[in-house]
Amino acid sequence: MEFRPIDADNHYYEPLDAFTRHLDKEFRTRGIRPVQDGKRVHLLIGDRANRFIPNPTFDPIIVPGCLDPLFRGQIPEGVDPASLMQVEPLRAEYRDRDQRVAVAEQQGLEAVLLFPTLGCGVEEALTKDIGATMASLGAFNRWLEDDWGYNYRGRLIAVPMLSLADPDLALAEIDRLLERGARIVHIRPAPVPGANGAARSLGDTAHDPVWSKLAEASLPVAFHLGDSGYNRFAAAWGASETFEAFGKTDVLSRIVVSDRAIHDTIASLVVDGVFSRHPNLRVASIENGSDWVHLLVKRLRKQANQTPWVFKDDPRDTIRQHVWMTPYCEEDFHALAELIGVERILFGSDWPHGEGLAQPLDFEKELAGFDDEEVRMIMRDNCLELLGSGR
Secondary structure, eight states: OOSOOEEEEEEOOOOTTTTTTTOOGGGTTTSEEEEEETTEEEEEETTEEEOSSSOTTOOSEEOTTTTHHHHHTOOOTTOOGGGGOOEEOOOGGGTOHHHHHHHHHHTTOSEEEEEOSGGGGHHHHTTTOHHHHHHHHHHHHHHHHHHTOSSBTTTEEEOOEEOOSSHHHHHHHHHHHHHTTOOOEEEOSSOEEOGGGOEEOTTOGGGHHHHHHHHHTTOOEEEEOSOOSTHHHHHTTTSOSSOOTTSOOOHHHHHHHTTHHHHHHHHHHHHTTHHHHOTTOOEEEESSOSHHHHHHHHHHHHHHHHOGGGOSSOHHHHHHHHEEEOOOTTSOHHHHHHHHOGGGBOOOOOBTSTTSOSSGGGGGGGGTTOOHHHHHIIIIIHHHHHHOSOO
């Protein structure tokens, strides 16, 4: 390629003190607590053990891309799916930013957006304690500044986490993040926890000051796959209510939960008029695939026909204008481009996760049929547009 791509879905592996190094003492027993049990380490979050990540030390860790065939549904006949799992000692580049820059250079990448691994499962475990949620995410963002920075050497764009559970504290955190150079924030694709076990839509007007500040600051929002609490719906069908990334999973729960969280997240923003009230807001769906968007557009358009007073604009046009997304490699990229526009498709490898690509630039193999300009848009330019002017 005559350009260097920007990977919109990269990860690090957090150390055990990522949520505790800067946590206020008031929340030490209400946030995350690593507990040694013989040779194993477990995490207590709130008042119970958390199984989102089976080994929170990340050592040993899964080999990048070893589960790619499993997630594509392309396991060779006669091969035991369990045999695909491979592990190795934790690599330096998963924790050290200078080492990571060197690896990105070797991989041919101009820059990467860095998302949490363990962090994608913390908020659900704290949904009943809004104070601990806000304190823990704030502490995490301060750790992120220590270890990675928000735009390190113009190559590593680390994504801080933001919760809307307390809108006033969220506004204060946005101001702090902007002062420190954050380029994008992550918000969990899920209902927003409220007091006394209640919840709010992301589109609730209580969050308008937050959306307004993000839009005015040209700070985009990423909705990354994680624990959105949707296993409670699987539990209604007899499955476990607890999400475990690599634990024993009820097969029916995979179908019940599937991509509902991101489907409902974007629906809430469109139906509740967030983009109409904040026309400069930009959001991205990261590592949620894209097959869901076809069904969502169909449902929204039908509803717009039935209740036109709710929708200021055609829902498809709203999504095309405001939503970027990283498709899974096994999906139909051309159908997605026809639906939302090629300018809204992002390259994301999920490296170094086991279900991602072994080499990030293998993503280009999925772009057969796109011309050179379109390939450049998907692999680089669309991400620059999402991030706004400059990097």
